[in-house]
Amino acid sequence: MAGKDTDERVEMLPGGFVPGQRDSTQNPMMRAKEVMKTPLPKRFYKDVTISEDDGGYRVLLDGKPIRSPAKNIISVPRLAMAEALQAEWDAQDKEIDPATMPMTRLVNSTIDGVEEAREAILDEIIAYLGNDFLCYPASHPERLVERQKAHWMPVLDWAEGELGGRFVQASGILAVEQSPVMGEALRRHWQSLDRFQLGAAHVLMTLTGSALLPFALWRAFLDEEAVWQAAMVDEDWNIEMWGEDEEATKRRDFRRRDFDAAALVIRAHRS
Known part of the structure; x- marks a missing residue:
């Protein structure tokens, strides 16, 4: 040919x-x-x-x-x-x-679009940080609350030290505002990422719903499995309560493969 x-x-x-x-x-x-x-x-x-x-x-x-x-x-x-x-x-x-x-x-995706969209990607990451789902814990049942604390609070405590601020925890469904100081600190950390790391971080953010979890992976505070478990706390809880759904399982498996690819990029650059 x-x-x-x-x-x-x-x-x-x-x-x-x-x-x-x-x-x-x-x-x-x-x-x-x-x-x-x-x-x-x-x-x-x-x-x-x-x-x-x-x-x-x-x-x-x-x-x-x-x-x-x-x-x-x-x-x-x-x-x-x-x-x-x-x-x-x-x-x-x-x-x-x-x-x-x-x-x-x-x-x-990275080669065709990330470099030209660098500032837009950084803006989106900062916007995610302002509404990070780790700051929206459940109020009940107690077992779910404790499970969220076990996976999420270590990340929040660590990130506060890295970003120089305190995260506000939501109570109920009302939105909370986070200090812009932490968003600008995260931007400074990630401004120097090459396009492959930034593209991978963006994928991890959209898959997990969190800007803090990719940050924790990049800085090696959490490994890949710990990041995935933290992102899946609520989903795992629902599966335990109501059982698995075949379509939901397929979607989750597909997301995990995308997650693993993006995590490999972060790990490869770190090593």
Whole structure:
């Protein structure tokens, strides 16, 4: 197959999230359903390899680099990221299914849009911090309250020291306002992140509903499993009370794969 055809077929893959927009593309399950409405491209390559490129890494399909939907050549700064991309492309069978490729979707989105939307992403993160769900604990039942405290209070206490302020805890459903000092401190921390770290932090934020949990992961205060458990406290409680729902379980599994891809990016940069 000619190189031009190869590139064009790779570019059929979707980009993923669009920073600053709140529509169906922000929800990984909705995004997958949109993709599944159109026929999947056939696998057209045999070998998936990695090559070094000016301090970065490219994934090659039969010797040709993969490209993003905006036709940018995909190059990532960490070998662990390239290995994850390689594994996703190598795992495709007769068709290329983007729903099974969370790292590919994340990297496409990052390369095509994060740098241009940097300030908008930072603004959204700060807005999330002002309404972080860790500051909205339940008032009952007692077992849920205690479980939330066990997972959330250590993060809040630690973040107060890191950001130089005190978080206001909501009582009931009324919204609370947080000190803008902490938002500006978080912005200063994340202003220096490269586009891959910032894109990953944004994905983690939208998946968990918290700006503090990705911050805790980035600073290695929590590991990945602890972040996921903290984000899933309420959902786990509902499952215990009412049982599992098949569709909800599928959505959760899909979200976890996106979560793991974004967490890998943070971990790869930290190491």
